[in-house]
Amino acid sequence: MVLRQRWAWALFLALGAAGCLQRSAPPVVAPNGTVVAVAYVRDEAQQRGVVADVPEAVKQAVTEVLAKRNLQVQVVPYAQYSAEFAKVTDSQRRFAMLTALAPQAQLYLLVETRASRFGEVNGRFSWEVYARTTAGRAGSQLEPSTTNQDYGIALQFSHLGANDAQVEVGRQIAGQAAGLFDSFLASPLVAPAPETDGGPVVVPGLDAPAGGQQPSPPSGAGGLDGGAVWVPPAGDAIYFVMVDRFANGDPRNDGKVDLKDAQAFHGGDLQGVISRLDGLRALGVRTVWLSPVFQMRTEKFYGYGAFHGYWVEDFGRVEPRFGDEALLARLSEELRRRDMRLVLDVVLNHVGPETRLVREKPRWFHGQGPIDNWSDARELTMRDVHGLPDLAVEQEEVYQHLLGHSRRWVDAVKPAGYRLDAVKHMPLEFWARYNDDLRAHAGKDFLLLGEMLDGDPVLLASTMAEGRFGTMFDFPLAFALVDVFCRGRSPAHLGAILFNDRLYPAPGSLVTLVDNHDLPRVMSECGGDVERVQRALAVQLTARGVPSLTYGTEEGLSGKKEPENRGDMRFTPDHPLRAWITRLLELRRGSEALQGGETLVLAAREDLFAYARVTPDEAVVIAVNSGKAPVDVALPDGLVGSRLSEMLTGVEIPGAGRHSSVIVHPGQVSLLRLKPSAAGGFGALTKQAGARWRGQGERRTVELTVDDASARLVGSGPELGGWKPERSLRPESGGFKLSLPVGAVFEYKLVRDGTPGKFDWEGGDNRLLFVPEGREPLRLKLAWGKR
Template sequence: MKKLLLLLICCQALAQVQKTEPPFWYAGMKNPRLQLMFYGESIGQYVVAVSDHVPITDVTRTGNPNYLFVTIDTKNISKATTLTFSFSEKKKTVFTVKYELRAREKNAALRKGFDASDVVYLIMPDRFANGNPANDNTPATIEKADRSNPSGRHGGDIKGIIDHLDYIQSTGATTVWNTPLCEDNDPRGSYHGYAQSDVYNIDPRYGTNADYLQLSSELHKRNMKLVLDYVTNHWGSEHWMIKDLPTYDWIHQFPGYGQSNYRMTTQFDPNHSENDKKFCVDGWFVKTMPDLNQSNPLVLNYLIQNAIWWIEYANLDGFRVDTYSYCDKEGISKWTKAITDEYPYFNIVGEVWMHDQAQMAYWQKDSKIGAIQNYNSYLPSVMDFTLHDAISSVFNEDKPSWDKGIIKVYENFVNDFLYPNPNSILVFAENHDTQRISHWYPDLNKYKLAMTLIATIRGIPQLYYGSEIGMEGNKDKGDGDIRHDFPGGWTGDENNAFSATGRTETQKQYFDFTSKLFNWRKNKTVIHNGKTMQFLPEDNVYVYFRYNDAESVMVVINNSDAQKTFGTARFNEAIRNFKTGKDVLTDADFDLGQPMTVDAKTALILELK
């Protein structure tokens, strides 16, 4: 009889509670406050209690009776345990729900995030490698694989990434950043992953949560790191909560859809119109991406806990945060601070796609510019889009002028004083949203100039998958053209660029250069955290030094279309007592006391002796 009663209670619980989020939690967190969201038909009508004398500090019912938010205090729970939540009506228990608090990994709070010693390899998983063709289509997801459609799903997955970790490591990369892997159930264009429909589960076309944990484990076995692409600004219109909103203001409504004006400067413009600011911050990125309201405490706490859950669960080393500066700036500041309070050495880089260093520096942690408006984002890292702007044209500017040629790169670093921590900026030549570098520069020599710059300046370099083999693409033809399948990632591909023997001669030249450059960088602390001294470019030749007390590296970039010879005396304050330099790319030796000759469109990286 007792067994039958227990079975009936369990069945009733399953019927009443369709989702509990977070699905489990961890004991011993710095912030003991845990807000559980219970979802089920009319669940808000019940009185809730919890076992083991765990205090319930708040119960929030919303206008939607299908939600119940229950906050508990876990400060007295230091070990793994299972709690029992009971749901009662008229003082009688109707059903119960078990909830697990797991043990944390040792020193989980002290995890060290990615930093300037790393090289980040950015992957669009659907386009990298298809390790498991069986999951290309699943019953639970709408869009089916169609490799002939540039904007469709092609079948790349987590197993495909795991299968090629040795290849990724061979490029010199130390860290993998994948565009979002959580479920995106849009009927079209779902491969990019930014319109998520479930933020606690990996999209089944990429694999399972267990597959993602395996990716993390395999990376860590190689002393590599894993960065999760997190989206705080919006979800997809197919998200289950969007279809049954907990509160009307869970998303920004106008009512319903309102288009963002994308003018992020309204966040700090002292002369802004409130209406303009509203349509930037509250407006939807696109019609299929409802804009989340981070000023709603329930939304904000949901996002904080989801982010922390993924860090603990998948043993993450960092976040890249999409459209960071479109979020409510006070809300995103609280989100970022909550994570970095829990993990003081964790790194988070925000996509702040702006074209002015002061505006980008506003968003970095402890910014003096932000402090003018009493604002601190607590964001450790931003992306160097002004450098990207310069890279997009500079190597085609053979004839220098006051504001053309390599002076653009010099001027970018002149403004480093604006950043609280310029060494924690992500530097890149391209990513999944920009033109492929091969479109600007279908020339190996110019690619080498760009990569030499990215590898040797301050900050954290990021490569975009396929750059290292000269992968082509033109964004003017659509996003699909800058997100081609990696050759060799699919059975039957004629060209397998994952294999040294399978690469074309051109792919080999690109790969060999990239691999040599970034593998050299791995052990060069003078590049990771050394100081920079740059010299005004002359005749389109740019010289800068990365140095510390023990080492110095001299970088020479000849952006001219002609060979250049120049004296070195004006660099003496950086050369100091060093006499010679060996080029790490060619092993050629240079006497620093003699004039230096550098071929057209060529760079030197000289380790000084």
């Protein structure tokens, strides 16, 4: 038997799967007799056209999870397809070959892997295994569903190879396959699978649409099993308060303060928040999210201040500088009295440096020192973030300590939810268990909002689903808003980011932002230009999801880095951003389309992005024109003839019943409301927009010819490799032939193979691809480095 040393993290995953961290929900089962045909292939990382079979241990892991779903696995012999798979790298074509090889099966699964070795790290040999699983139904006219994932592992000995690396992540690959079939087998009404009488087998849920990724449910619908997705309250808007920096309502609890020292405490407290609730409600806020209020380290650590509250010492007590438990409960009550809600910030990954718990319970901590390699998945979850003692949450005693206090605060204070800190630094198995356990105690409407500071929507979406979060902060959109409005990037970049909505379990629940207390203030990012900030806020506050604001945005607070971005709050009645935010949130609360409309792209080019949010009774056009001249944007047939008005002013635009386009003025964000002028409304268009935006609507052939046979294509979205060059598309017959959803917006670039393991990227801005309606193929010619 080959001996191998796994990461401690891999051992933890195995223990979690076998014991306390396993999810409690049983898998959904198929009717008796449902056959799934499976093919496996490993593509050689460095040699195109070279393939191999995958280890039997991986196949066995997949067979076991499918058997739990009552699926009969028919493994297609590798020899029957290996030669053809070596000629073809496209997953859809391989999948079509699989269906032809097993015509009697009802379901199909294609498992493709690739293993790459990256060298030696601390005496172990680093590997990355890429796994792509594709599943579909026999005879379906819809595209099969696909999911991808990279797994970083380490092997102890240099002679261990690609097969050993695959075996290490066999359980995770099996989990990918299980997730795909769970989505197929889930039906609206959970019921035992029916027995069959030997006739055609119909699997519940298999007639549901499926695209390149798992489809997102409509805004506000539950997309995760067990009702994990949070349904936002109507008209919600979240406001983050850093308690020490907001308002000093009771100087008696200040302790030592120094208003001239940006790293010192400044005296803000819970009473100060209570005193400002009416002002927040007038701004349009409906949910107040507090920075951590639990007893914390209060002394500086190597010159860094503790005022922010994230250095928790005792999760079971309120920090005396802020007040006490009774005052926190009163704040929650005062919010409810105003039809507002409280969200508490919960820190579960670590405690403050040199706090009492570290001395009293040293075994509760990993004690492996600070993170050295921020690209190492094991270090991210097992080591100390910036020196903060990392809790060993895989220990049952530690888990119960954290869950017990979390439950008690729900009972004592009655918050509407928790903001969950440092998601990427804790195992997803922990999050899945914690979120389900807390939701069972607090109720399905309790907000479990994950903070994962990452711009990768694929990673964010998978984390939301696998971690059982109610929702997540939308950092990809936040970064895009800053890039477009503060740094001059093409407004069409917003479209490419938003088109990733189809990846999320429920994009309508995402919490949007333009900055937060860990990022530069948007005012600083935009160079102090109030109008640029107004445009960024106009797009954020009219986008799908729930908008969140950082305290002081309405006052133009600035600051590029900590602690300058955590400055003291100001309260002035006439700052232009205060009136702007108030007006936008008022419009949002009064608009069905802005709260839950489907997305329909109208135009996307280098200097323009225009889209509509559509419901049967209303549509709102949001358009950004960065050019120097007005642009006439055509309306789709379903909106032609609508009554049209400027949303910010409420002024109706003459010509009711004759509008076939809208004018988008340069240098601003246009907000235009459309109302139906005839019976029937926009119902058909709303349905069409929803299907398109989830990748389930019409598709169009796109043909890209390239003058360089060595050039490959990579870009946004799984279809184009998700910006990972190792997944880039290779040209065939001088170009790329793609089938892409109508209404899609992508960004992409050309890349070439460079030195081993490296890629050369063409220079310049990203290329843009918008797929409009049309029956003929969309044809484009590409040349390396030329636009």
